[in-house]
Amino acid sequence: MSNDSQKDRESEKVKTTIGTSALAKDVFIKLKEDGYFSSATNSFRFAVSYAIEKELPIPDDRKLPDTLGLTWGITQMDPEGLLRQLIEQVYCDGELLGQKESYVLAELLAEAAAIDISKKMSRGMTVGQLVAG
Amino acid sequence: MKFNSISLENFGPFFNENEVALSTTASSPIILFNGENMRGKTTLLRAFRWCLYGKVKGHDNKPIPETEFANWDARDSGQEFRTSVKLEIATDSEVLTVIRWFTAKQSEVNRDSVTVVNQGWDCVSSVANAIPREDIENRINSLLHEDISEFFLFDGEALTGIEAKLRSDMSSGDFVKDSIEKALGLPALTTIEDDLEILRKEAQKELQEIVKVEGAAQELLESIEALDDKIKTAEEQILKLDDMYQTHSRRRAEIEPIIQANFTMKEKFEKRDELESEISDLENRNEYFILQIAERLNRKFWTPNSKKIIAVKNEVQSEIDTLNSELQQFARESAQRASLIATLEHGKCDTCNQMISGDSLQALKDELTRLEESIGEISSKEELLQKRRERKQILSGFEDTTADLEIIENFDSQMRQNAIRIQSKKSELSDLKKTLESVNDNFESIDAEYSVILSALQDIKVAKPAVTLSLDDSRNKREEKNRELAALQRGNTPVKHRISILDTQLKIFRESINQFRDLMRLEVQDEATKIFKRLTSEPDYAGLRINTKYYLQIVDKSDRIIQRRSAGAEQIVAMSLIGALIQCSVKEAPVIMDTPLGRLDSTHRKNIMKWIPEMAEQVMLFVTSTEFSNTTDRPLLGSAIGREYWLKRISPSRTEVRKTADE
Numbered sequence: 001m002s003n004d005s006q007k008d009r010e011s012e013k014v015k016t017t018i019g020t021s022a023l024a025k026d027v028f029i030k031l032k033e034d035g036y037f038s039s040a041t042n043s044f045r046f047a048v049s050y051a052i053e054k055e056l057p058i059p060d061d062r063k064l065p066d067t068l069g070l071t072w073g074i075t076q077m078d079p080e081g082l083l084r085q086l087i088e089q090v091y092c093d094g095e096l097l098g099q100k101e102s103y104v105l106a107e108l109l110a111e112a113a114a115i116d117i118s119k120k121m122s123r124g125m126t127v128g129q130l131v132a133g
Numbered sequence: 134m135k136f137n138s139i140s141l142e143n144f145g146p147f148f149n150e151n152e153v154a155l156s157t158t159a160s161s162p163i164i165l166f167n168g169e170n171m172r173g174k175t176t177l178l179r180a181f182r183w184c185l186y187g188k189v190k191g192h193d194n195k196p197i198p199e200t201e202f203a204n205w206d207a208r209d210s211g212q213e214f215r216t217s218v219k220l221e222i223a224t225d226s227e228v229l230t231v232i233r234w235f236t237a238k239q240s241e242v243n244r245d246s247v248t249v250v251n252q253g254w255d256c257v258s259s260v261a262n263a264i265p266r267e268d269i270e271n272r273i274n275s276l277l278h279e280d281i282s283e284f285f286l287f288d289g290e291a292l293t294g295i296e297a298k299l300r301s302d303m304s305s306g307d308f309v310k311d312s313i314e315k316a317l318g319l320p321a322l323t324t325i326e327d328d329l330e331i332l333r334k335e336a337q338k339e340l341q342e343i344v345k346v347e348g349a350a351q352e353l354l355e356s357i358e359a360l361d362d363k364i365k366t367a368e369e370q371i372l373k374l375d376d377m378y379q380t381h382s383r384r385r386a387e388i389e390p391i392i393q394a395n396f397t398m399k400e401k402f403e404k405r406d407e408l409e410s411e412i413s414d415l416e417n418r419n420e421y422f423i424l425q426i427a428e429r430l431n432r433k434f435w436t437p438n439s440k441k442i443i444a445v446k447n448e449v450q451s452e453i454d455t456l457n458s459e460l461q462q463f464a465r466e467s468a469q470r471a472s473l474i475a476t477l478e479h480g481k482c483d484t485c486n487q488m489i490s491g492d493s494l495q496a497l498k499d500e501l502t503r504l505e506e507s508i509g510e511i512s513s514k515e516e517l518l519q520k521r522r523e524r525k526q527i528l529s530g531f532e533d534t535t536a537d538l539e540i541i542e543n544f545d546s547q548m549r550q551n552a553i554r555i556q557s558k559k560s561e562l563s564d565l566k567k568t569l570e571s572v573n574d575n576f577e578s579i580d581a582e583y584s585v586i587l588s589a590l591q592d593i594k595v596a597k598p599a600v601t602l603s604l605d606d607s608r609n610k611r612e613e614k615n616r617e618l619a620a621l622q623r624g625n626t627p628v629k630h631r632i633s634i635l636d637t638q639l640k641i642f643r644e645s646i647n648q649f650r651d652l653m654r655l656e657v658q659d660e661a662t663k664i665f666k667r668l669t670s671e672p673d674y675a676g677l678r679i680n681t682k683y684y685l686q687i688v689d690k691s692d693r694i695i696q697r698r699s700a701g702a703e704q705i706v707a708m709s710l711i712g713a714l715i716q717c718s719v720k721e722a723p724v725i726m727d728t729p730l731g732r733l734d735s736t737h738r739k740n741i742m743k744w745i746p747e748m749a750e751q752v753m754l755f756v757t758s759t760e761f762s763n764t765t766d767r768p769l770l771g772s773a774i775g776r777e778y779w780l781k782r783i784s785p786s787r788t789e790v791r792k793t794a795d796e
Contacts, residue, residue, distance in 0.1 A: 035423040038431050045434035053437045085527050086435055089445060092524070128426060128545020131437050132538065 015103045018077045020044065024114035025069025031117075036127045040070055045083055047113035048106050050130065052090055056112040061104065074103060134276045134722055135751045137221035137228065139184075143204040144216055145176035146788035153778065153790050156223075157751050161775030165793075166755045168780030173788040174755040176202070177780075178727045181286055184218035184233045186279045187254065194387055203237055203247045205786040213238045213250060224276060228259040231273065277722040280315045284714045285749075288727030307382050313679075317653045317717060326642055333635040340628045350621045353614050360611040367604035371597065378593045381586045388583050395576045401565060402574050408562040415551045415558075422544040422551075429537045436541070439534040446528045449521055456518040463514075466504050473501045653717065654679050661685075661713035667744055668705045670736040677709060685710060705737060712748060723751035730760040742769035 020028065028043035037043045051058075078084055087102045087109075100108075120130060136155040141147040155164055168174045179189045179197070189197045199216075207214040217234035235252035256264040256272060264272055277285060341354055430436055472484075477497060481488045489497070619629060662676030665687075675690045685706060687695040698706065708729070715724060726745075730738050738760075745752055754761075761767070767774075777793040 035420070036427045036430060038427065042431045042434060046430055046437070049435045049438040053439075053441055082530060083434075086438065086442075086531065089524065089528055089531075090438075090441060126545050126549060127430075128541050128548065131430070132542040132545065 015101055016074055017071050018044070018074060018103055018107055019071040020069040020107070020114070021111060022069040023118065024111055027114040027118050027121075028070065030121075031127065034127070041072060041077055044070075044072075044077065044110050047110040047117065048083060049086065050117065051109035051113035052086070054113075054116065056109070056116055058105070058108045059112055059115075061100075061108055078103075134222055134224045134720075136181075136723055137223050138219075139177075139180065139221075140217075140219040141177075141180055141790075142217040142219075142234075143207040143214055144180055144202050144218055145204065146173040146786060147176075147790070148204050148206050148783075148787045151790050154776065155751070155753070157775040159750065161773055162746055162749065162751050163770055163774045163776075164751070164753045165761075165770075165774050165777040166753065166780060166790075167758070167761070167778070167793065168755065168788075169757055169782075172780040172782055174727055174757075174780060175288055177790075178286060178288055178725055178755065180218045181220065181725060182282070184220045184231055185273050185277070186282065187233060199235065199252075200237065200247050200249060206784075208237075208239050208247050209244075211239060222276065226260070229264075229272070229276075230257045230259075231255070231269070277720055278315075281714070281718060281720070282722075284711050284718070285722045286725045287711065288729075288755075307386065313653055313657050313714070314650070317649075317657075322646055322649070326639070326646065329635060329639050329642060333632060333639060336628055336632045336635060340632060343628065350618055353618045353621070357611055357614045357618065360607050360614065363607045364604060364611065367600055367607060370600045371604065374593050374597050374600065378590065378597075381590050381593070385583070385586050385590065388579060388586065391579055392583055395579060398569070398572055398574075399576055401569055405562065405565050405569060408558050408565065412555055412558050412562065415555050419548045419551050419555075422548045425544050426541050429534070429541060433532070433534050433537060435531050436534040436537050438531075439538055442528065442531045443533065443535070446525070449525050449528060453518065453521045453525060456514050456521060459514055460518065463508060466508050470501060470504045470508060473497055473504065477501065651681075657710075657713045657717050660716045661709045664712040664716075664744065665705060665709035668708060668737060668740045669702070670734075670740065671702070677706065700732070701734060701737060704732060708741065712744070715749060721750065723753065724749040725753040725755070727755040728757060728760060729754075730756065735765070738766065739769060742766055746770065746773035 024047075025040075028037075028040040028047065031037050031043040031046070032040050037046065050056075083106060084102045087105055091105065117130060125133075135157065138152060138154050138156070140150060140152040142150045157164060166174060166177065179202070182189050183199065183202065187199075189199075191197050203214070203216050207216070213236055215234055215236045217232055219230065219232040222229045222231065231254075233254045236250045237247040238250060240246045240248045254266065254269060256269040258264055273279075341357065435442060476482055476489065477494065480494070658677060658679040661679070665674070665677045673689050674695070675688050675692070678686045678688050678694075680686065687698060687702065687706065689695060695702075730741065733741065745754065779791045779793045781789045781791045783789055
């Protein structure tokens, strides 16, 4: 079985966990350590929201790095379902949501945000500028 | 006197033996020593001092132990070694060879220090045998007395100290007076005054012995003796007070530059604390801003999404409005349809009960068909409306965060401004900390000592007039008693005559010393003025004045005193004073200057270069490449350079003196 088809099958299953790459882990932990978030979970939620607002290109999930950085249970990440609702409501008529489960899309959005935030922060941008810009 | 040569053996960075020829001619009196920092220029100057006087002070005015002069390579060899400095000095009548030395070996306790095994100081004259050790000091002092040697052998740092003393309001006069008296040999003259006083007292005693035999004079003699005791006590008190005053004044002169430097340092320490506090304050503010931003982002993670959510909410609301409008139309059209069906069933109008013609009936049927088509399209939208309402309900969970966004933007803007300020202040703080790295911030002890000294000096100033008054009174009374006694002392004329002559001599001598001091003050003032006018680049300055209180002042062409002197002017004033003291000094001696030009601008440096060959018959100049330019400075000295050497770095612990031509 090829890796691609394996990933396709995995994404078809109902998700019970949410994870990040090692790079995204570093970014979310840095945001937490800088004092902007009380937990990496909050950094993750923020990143999803950031990616939606900036309309960042969604990375191909088949090209995501295999190394997992952080992992949360769905109920831990989104106990009230607010994150899922945000994605569903923003993408309710979109093509993307039709293809992927909300939390898979959340992972991809967070990943895209992590890459973008990492680049911008290395150029000296602050969280405030990321949000306001 | 002139130096013929100096030989350094394992002294400072000079490993093994380094002999340097120093003889010069009248037309080429300058010996130039080129060397960058840390090459041993100051050590070379200290070698002269150590050989001649056996003691050397550092820039902090504290004595440097001679063991510190041992060469590190010789020390680390593990063998016993010798450190020595040999000077060959030519005078008008002889050549003296002075050598100071010690043998030592590396300390077993501390490998960085040495233990002295043996030491000595020898002097041999070309016209006599070896000079007894106890006479060497007198012989050296007769050539160049240690008290005035600081004017002949000085370094750039010492010049800064002299500038500080001249700047000080409190010690400037004492310093100038003391310097002039030392240079002109006045302390030696005052010992003659003491000798005359002793002779007078001896004669007085002799006379008293004669008078004692005369009973009538006995009472007077007892009174005179009592007065003598009183005078002696008062004189001792005055001497003690003078001695204390001098000791405290000297210490005050030593401390004042430190206090002055401490004052600048204190300001720097205060500035450091201020910067640290400001940085801390700004960092605290930024922490507060981060907390405020975090508080919003953690609670409302969709904040960056705010605009998009509002757009979606508006879109849903708009859809709901459209659906509502469509459903209202559906209700209207359903009512119309029901009415039409009833009309068509009864063949008459449902409202007015009139019969409907065939044409109208067909039109109504067409209208019914249209309405049914329209209603058919709308009926499915009820479900859609319900979904939109549900969606609106969900979206209401994402409350509007526009206000939070504005607050975050505002806090972030302030944070970035603060970050720039923090960066700038940290940079300033870092520079300041480097400056303060090796500085001790314990100023209190020196301030306390200074305060005690000032208080003691004030007490002496108050106490001395009272004692002097009492002394004058006792002297007057004694004079009166002596006159009474003299009347009784017929037949003792020779002794009385001797006392009278000694009294007159003392009076004349004291007045002469004062006149001499004043004359010398004016002579030094004239000489300093001549030099100052050559060195200064300010055309409006007319010269220097040493007033009766010995304060050294710059006066302009309108005879006005220049109250505020720049740092450059201060250095030129110090150089002029030193030059004048050398010119007026009772002794002629070589001048050695260690890096004296570093802080001068090009005009002053040029003026000094032209003056240096005239300073003395032999002038040794220690320079770095930054203070002596081959293109601008060398041509000014020209053929006046008789010899030139290069302090060549061999290793961190070794320097060799090489002729520049060899390089």
